[in-house]
Amino acid sequence: MYKPTIGLEIHVQLSTKSKIFCGCSTEFAQEPNTQVCPVCIGLPGVLPVLNEKVVEYGTKLAVALNMTINKYSNFYRKNYFYPDLPKGYQITQYSIPLGSEGFLEIHGNIGNQKVRILRGHIEEDSGKSMHSGDITESEFSFIDFNRSGIPLMEIVTYPDMETPDQAYEFLVLLRSIVRYLGVSSGDMEKGAMRCDVNVSVSKDNTMGTKVEIKNLNSFKSVKKALEYEIARQIEVLEKGERIVQETRHFDEHDGTTKPMRTKEELNDYRYFPEPDIPPLSISDEYVASIKREIPELPHKKEERLISEFGISKDYSRSISYSQKLAEYFEDVVSFAGHPKEVSNFLMVNVVAFMNDKGVEIDEVNFDKHKFKELLDLIDQKVISGNIAKEVIDESLVSGKSPKQIVEEKGLTQITDEDAIKNAVLEAINENPTPLNQYLGGKKQVYGFFVGVVMKKTKNKANPDLLNKILMEELNKLSS
């Protein structure tokens, strides 16, 4: 058996208003090179000044990921040549990062798993190159420096994951956490979260050879690239060949990974201390004040909603990972009770509506008052759970209140025993074959009759009465 080993390096764009070392705006999708200054395009003689907000956001994220905040951390110049890096170096943290040695507990299908985090450091982003074909037919490359100097937090995990699903789960949880903290949009498609993965496979406790995969632009790509790469490495080893240590890139179109360039050795970058930025000093009081600002995080909320309200694991995860949805859920439940029913209607009806219309929960016209009205109608046995689904769907579209919909459409439950009995007798008389099957011992045909009666009563028969009367009539025939 081969065992895959997976580690992640994630760049999270911190959503400060201005860049890390200058006052330029960080707004996304602006005209190229309109948000630049001598500092962020690296003209000689300029002095970068560290943005306090970047330290705050970075510290918040590091604390949320259970890292130790280093009292002193320092900045380095990471030297390399690339057209989108006019200074010839990137200012980053190196020997002592902002945060060290944390962990995140992911809740996968195979149970909880702790993924250790090696470090989290703050750094500047580079510019963005656009090559001919992207924007014009001619043979030119263009560089947009708007992104140059945007603050990033790089998070490096230990290689503690063994499956593509775990890597996926880690990223989804991390995205939810940065959103809860308000330190990043976490939008991978907008480049606000970028991920490189390291993966190797090994057998019999030997060390595998690590391959790095870059250019993963979505959570799905991370999973697919890992699945492909693990299979590829196993195939190479099975043929008795060796894995080459290299950087590969993921091709979205054919779902494969392809060699990019041989891995640079770390010392190629010739890191040296950044003389213009003093070491970053962080006090215990500062860390304590940041800790107080950290809200209940999604994976903790997920556990609490299960233990406090007994709602299902899947629903709890979906609700907890979206801060807005979680706030809505808890607001409705504290007002109207019935957490299980609320989680059901929320996930089955409301979220389906949101996905269909492409809207967020705060744009949905179904507030806690309407929710309570709906739940009261069920409690008072005016409508059944099935009809309630119809009512909520209708209310989401029209904005009418549940009561109004029930009255207008005549959806009130049938509790008249004679009416239900008539429908039951009709169902039995019109279906001799299923009846004989039932009487012959095939008890699962019972559900068929329930369906027929429900159809005849347009889903309005009171389910308890229906069951009672149907059972009575079938028993009469059996004896």
Ligand SMILES: [Zn+2]
């Ligand atoms: Zn600038």
